Amino acid sequence: xxxxxxxxxxxxxxxxxxxxxxxxxxxxxxxxxxxxxxxxxxxxxxxxxxxxxxxxxxxxxxxxxxxxxxxxxxxxxxxxxxxxxxxxxxxxxxxxxxxxxxxxxxxxxxxxxxxxxxxxxxxxxxxxxxxxxxxxxxxxxxxxxxxxxxxxxxxxxxxxxxxxxxxxxxxxxxxxxxxxxxxxxxxxxxx
Numbered sequence: 523x524x525x526x527x528x529x530x531x532x533x534x535x536x537x538x539x540x541x542x543x544x545x546x547x548x549x550x551x552x553x554x555x556x557x558x559x560x561x562x563x564x565x566x567x568x569x570x571x572x573x574x575x576x577x578x579x580x581x582x583x584x585x586x587x588x589x590x591x592x593x594x595x596x597x598x599x600x601x602x603x604x605x606x607x608x609x610x611x612x613x614x615x616x617x618x619x620x621x622x623x624x625x626x627x628x629x630x631x632x633x634x635x636x637x638x639x640x641x642x643x644x645x646x647x648x649x650x651x652x653x654x655x656x657x658x659x660x661x662x663x664x665x666x667x668x669x670x671x672x673x674x675x676x677x678x679x680x681x682x683x684x685x686x687x688x689x690x691x692x693x694x695x696x697x698x699x700x701x702x703x704x705x706x707x708x709x710x711x712x713x
Contacts, residue, residue, distance in 0.1 A: 523698070524552055534712060541705045543698065551698060554691045561684040568673070568680035575673040579666045583620065586659045590627055591616070593634075593656065596646045601639065609633055620667050627660050 527548055530538065538544070598612050607613050610633045617623045631653050634643055643649075706712060 523695075524548055524555070537705050537709055537712070541701045541708075543701050543705070547698075551691075551694050554687070554694055558684070558687045558691050561680070561687045565677070565680040565684045568677040572670070572673040572677040575666070575670040579620065579663070579670045582659065582663045582666050583623070586627070586656070586663055587616070589652075589656055589659065590630070593648060593652065594630070596648055597634070597639075597643055600642045600646050606639065606642075610639060620663070624660055624664050624667065627656065631657050631660070 527538065527543065528545075594610075594612055597610060598607070601607055601610060601612060611626060611630050614626065617626060633639060634648065634653055635650070
């Protein structure tokens with residue numbers, strides 16, 4: 523539409539000025555159109571970043587699940603006292619929410635380091651190195667969790683910016699359309 527308007531001959535170009543379809547207005551419209559293309563690309567990249575962050579979080583969570591589940595199963599073989607099982611959260615279902623999972627896993631690891639649990643767990647070869655490994659992985663999981671939250675927020679902001687950009691573009695196109703319709707109604711002799 524803009525290319526067609528830029529290529530019009532007389533008397534149409536003069537009439538367009540009368541109806542405020544100036545080169546400046548058309549340039550602003552072209553600029554907004556370009557900005558909208560950029561906003562679409564930015565949103566697409568933000569969505570891809572969020573998907574990648576979600577996948578990284580899932581992979582880390584799955585790996586950590588295997589380690590902690592194995593550790594919990596081993597701990598259950600030597601810890602039978604209900605109070606001890608409660609202290610180590612051995613009978614608590616693993617939370618689906620990542621934030622809760624991170625907190626519970628940290629509590630579990632910290633409890634495993636305490637006596638008398640550390641000595642009991644050593645009998646099934648659960649040692650400080652394994653607990654350190656799990657603790658480090660929980661730290662990575664927490665960083666990935668925060669990264670996923672930031673990526674999600676960036677995707678929402680990119681979507682909002684895109685929508686606002688297209689709203690402005692839609693208003694400008696509507697204004698152009700109304701002005702062109704008025705011009706053509708006023709000058710029916712134009713093809």
